[in-house]
Amino acid sequence: MKRFVSPPIDQFDKLRQPLTNGERQVFDFFNSHLPIEWEIYVQPHLNGLRPDFVILHPRAGIAVFEVKDWNLDAMHYEVIEREGKAPVLIGEKDGERFSLQNQNPIEKIRRYKEELHELYCPRLDGKASFAAITAGVIFPFAADSEVNNLFKSSLSYRKMDEYPAYNPVSGKNAIQSGLLDLVFPEGKRTYSKFMTEDLANDLRSWLVEPDFASSQRQPLELDSTQLSFVKTRTKLGYRRIKGPAGSGKSLILAARAAELLGEGKSVLVVTFNITLLHYLMDIAVRWPQSSGRTRKDITWLNFHFLCKRICQENDCEEEYRDLDWRENVNKVLNADLPNLVSSIIDSDEAGVVNKFDAILVDEGQDFFPSWWNVLRKLCNESGEMLLVADATQDIYGTASSWTDEAMTGAGFPVTFPPNSTP
Numbered sequence: 001m002k003r004f005v006s007p008p009i010d011q012f013d014k015l016r017q018p019l020t021n022g023e024r025q026v027f028d029f030f031n032s033h034l035p036i037e038w039e040i041y042v043q044p045h046l047n048g049l050r051p052d053f054v055i056l057h058p059r060a061g062i063a064v065f066e067v068k069d070w071n072l073d074a075m076h077y078e079v080i081e082r083e084g085k086a087p088v089l090i091g092e093k094d095g096e097r098f099s100l101q102n103q104n105p106i107e108k109i110r111r112y113k114e115e116l117h118e119l120y121c122p123r124l125d126g127k128a129s130f131a132a133i134t135a136g137v138i139f140p141f142a143a144d145s146e147v148n149n150l151f152k153s154s155l156s157y158r159k160m161d162e163y164p165a166y167n168p169v170s171g172k173n174a175i176q177s178g179l180l181d182l183v184f185p186e187g188k189r190t191y192s193k194f195m196t197e198d199l200a201n202d203l204r205s206w207l208v209e210p211d212f213a214s215s216q217r218q219p220l221e222l223d224s225t226q227l228s229f230v231k232t233r234t235k236l237g238y239r240r241i242k243g244p245a246g247s248g249k250s251l252i253l254a255a256r257a258a259e260l261l262g263e264g265k266s267v268l269v270v271t272f273n274i275t276l277l278h279y280l281m282d283i284a285v286r287w288p289q290s291s292g293r294t295r296k297d298i299t300w301l302n303f304h305f306l307c308k309r310i311c312q313e314n315d316c317e318e319e320y321r322d323l324d325w326r327e328n329v330n331k332v333l334n335a336d337l338p339n340l341v342s343s344i345i346d347s348d349e350a351g352v353v354n355k356f357d358a359i360l361v362d363e364g365q366d367f368f369p370s371w372w373n374v375l376r377k378l379c380n381e382s383g384e385m386l387l388v389a390d391a392t393q394d395i396y397g398t399a400s401s402w403t404d405e406a407m408t409g410a411g412f413p414v415t416f417p418p419n420s421t422p
Contacts, residue, residue: 072142257269268358
């Protein structure tokens, strides 16, 4: 039996981002010491998140690892506790102090674990199933004791020190000594009651495009009108497509996303419901220009999850949690959350917020205009935005917000060109 590695080892020299010395050491460590049933995924792209390794055993569990090649002697590192907020990672060099919080590996692995649980593995139900996911940090060039001392308060704040087997932090001592029990304590497990083959397949579908996608799925067939939407953009880059169910709106959106990816553009697809994302992904991979990369290289998120991620990545998780979710959810969704995320984007001088060349929105009838305006701020200058909507399905009572009058100021022309609606 041969271990499954993606991409294959002989393709490592063709990675878009070459493995660092430390990442190669960690791969060799896992490849040498893990039981053969564990699959290793190198630098997978999970909707804009890029962990260094995801490790999967269809009967035993999932692990995600962040590898840091940092030399802790090259400059001064310090983690400072804060009232009511996660401890912040600070660097100091040549007398200058600066925040490294957006690189804090403890915060990164926590975010990886949460999204694996909530978005990529929907069959993992309940908090107890968190035990199926290990989230670890490895410093191949720093002593284990230094690493643990540095991040002690970060681990404590997130209560990750209460479950060290599921949140291992290790350094060069454990790697060089081949101590799998320290680097990945769950690595010798052969069974977990939370793990199934179906769950493993859920995750695999995100980690690597299924083989049958290119060999067995029929290419998309579009009529001339639909094809014109896929192959063109408006002068301003903004387009609104309206039509009833079955008119092909989602086909156009998914194919346009794949077409833009083929042009080398960064693409974000946003929906109201998470479940629609899988349908759109299955369509996009059928577009000839997709090259089988649509699941990995397009970011697919529902709007709420996108906002939550932006808050987490920009050290505003407390502000997100403090929103009045229990008492006035509609006000939070329509105003408070969009305002919070807008303020984060507006104050992002460090460039932490990820922006895109194209943003495509399905289920637009369920979006508030305030959501659309948040997305506009995430679109690069001269980028493209597409809003697809079915005004006949006004489930959440928001479609009336998208009258022609309300669209003024949303980036669309005041008078829509004839080809804006299929």
